[in-house]
Amino acid sequence: MIHPLSRSRSAIHYLTLFILGAVLAGATELSYGGWIQIPILSVIWWQLTLENHSSIKHQLLSGLIFGLGYFVIGLWWIYISLHDVGGMNAALSCMAVFLLSAYMALYFALATLTLTLLHNSRFTGLFLAASWVVMEFLRGYIFTGFPWMGLAESQVNGPFSVIAPYFGGLACTFLVVFTSWQILQLKKDPLVSTLTLIFVIVLTALSSLWSFTKPIGAPLRVELIQGNFAQSLIFKPEGVLKQIEFYFAAMSKSHAELIIAPETAFPWPESNLPSGTIDALQKQINQQGNNLLFGVIGRHTNTKDGREFSNRALGLSPANPPYLYDKNHLVPFGEFIPPGFHWFVNAFNVPLSDFARGGMNQENFLIQRPNQKPLLAAITICYEDVFGGELASRIRNSSTSTNVLINLTNLAWFGDSQASSQQLRLSQLRSLETGLPALRATNTGITSVLGPDGKVLSSLPEFSQASLITQVQAYEGKTPYVRWGNLPILSISCILLIWGLIRHRRF
Structure with missing residues (x-):
């Protein structure tokens, strides 16, 4: 029997994640949305790691609800085309937006499973970023793809836009997720996290020195x-x-x-x-x-x-x-x-x-x-x-x-x-x-x-x-991205995930 207090905590946990997802989607519309989304993601990772990591089902549901809040806000305009222009029944139009958002959120949920499967490692941030990149790629490929409202496009108003000519939007996504995770780790491991963030800042600054066209x-x-x-x-x-x-x-x-x-x-x-x-x-x-x-x-x-x-x-x-x-x-x-x-x-x-x-x-x-x-x-x-x-x-x-x-x-x-x-x-x-x-x-x-x-x-x-x-x-x-496409960032991400799984089996 589930204790009422535990059930109440879970409800608050899920509601918080839904709201945080909605806030993240709203922040992307702001002038500096690419900067603002990074600390919001840090809060989301913190919320996702509050509960017991041993439950894959719980982690999957948490990630799904976070993604649902994000996509319902980000894709609500589809309702206009279905109902206002297309004349579809309001309830059916709402259901269509909800189902599409739930499908999109599934990729976010699968990416967050890293926090359960590959947790308790100083490399968790790398594994989370790699899984996010792979899921975003698949979201833009399966069933002809629908990669709308990814984390990358907000970086046109964010710190990692200079990476796009080298490795594309997926590389921007990688750095957004990785950086937001490192910010969360500042309290737990301040020296390593600070040095890592400095390295990312220097790498980003150096990347802005070259142009290819x-x-x-x-x-x-x-x-x-x-x-x-x-x-x-x-x-x-x-x-x-x-x-x-x-x-x-x-x-x-x-x-x-x-x-x-x-x-x-x-x-x-x-x-x-x-x-x-x-x-x-x-x-x-x-x-x-x-x-x-x-x-x-x-x-x-x-x-x-x-x-x-x-x-x-x-x-x-x-x-x-x-x-x-x-x-x-x-x-x-x-x-x-x-x-x-x-x-x-x-x-x-x-x-x-x-x-x-x-x-x-x-x-x-x-x-x-x-x-x-x-x-x-x-x-x-x-x-x-x-x-x-x-x-x-x-x-x-x-x-x-x-x-x-x-x-x-x-x-x-x-x-x-x-x-x-x-x-x-x-x-x-x-x-x-x-x-x-x-x-x-x-x-x-x-x-x-x-x-x-x-x-x-x-x-x-x-x-x-x-x-x-x-x-x-x-x-x-x-640009290098035109010459190589997504191959470099996908290769790096897959190698990291394979390495993470090997480490997980050993320990």
């Missing part, structure tokens, strides 16, 4: 168009036409070297657009000598899987055939329907797509420049900006160089929420990892220009209909 050519004059159209408009013919007319007019009158409109700026199959739309834009491009990139629904005549349409970026440049980039990493339920889940999609009151998937290593977009060397841009569409390893692989395997990153996004599905700021941080992390500037053209925000160090150089206010007209300096070169 350099400017190329004169700054590029760009115009990023933000239409600010509600998602509900594209489900009505008059709304579709209104949006097409706006973006067509905005692109037609621009004199920038590169003009970019967001994902599905033309929310209609390319072949069904008003007669002469693409031809008129191409004629203008040929006359003015500028370049144009915008989102459209692509159409395929022969597909093996029967999927006729794709989420496409269409590029136009002088004297060149149209450039086509079809989105490769599709959003489950939003852009493809997993087998057995058509019942879930049928609960929406709006049509959802089952898109064809583009190739993994599609060519870069060629940006023509009068009297200058052309530039090459790596294109991503919305959700693809989440997967740093895939982008690094594309740049590494490309037959041409990459000088700038371009992301086309439409987050109107998620209303006035933190989804846009979360994706902006992910874009900043991609620039840090690759050492390349980025252009983000979005429908509702946050339209912005990022430097190769991930800093926001200029941006538009959210939910405004405007254009961002500015310049961006292109870069050339490859």
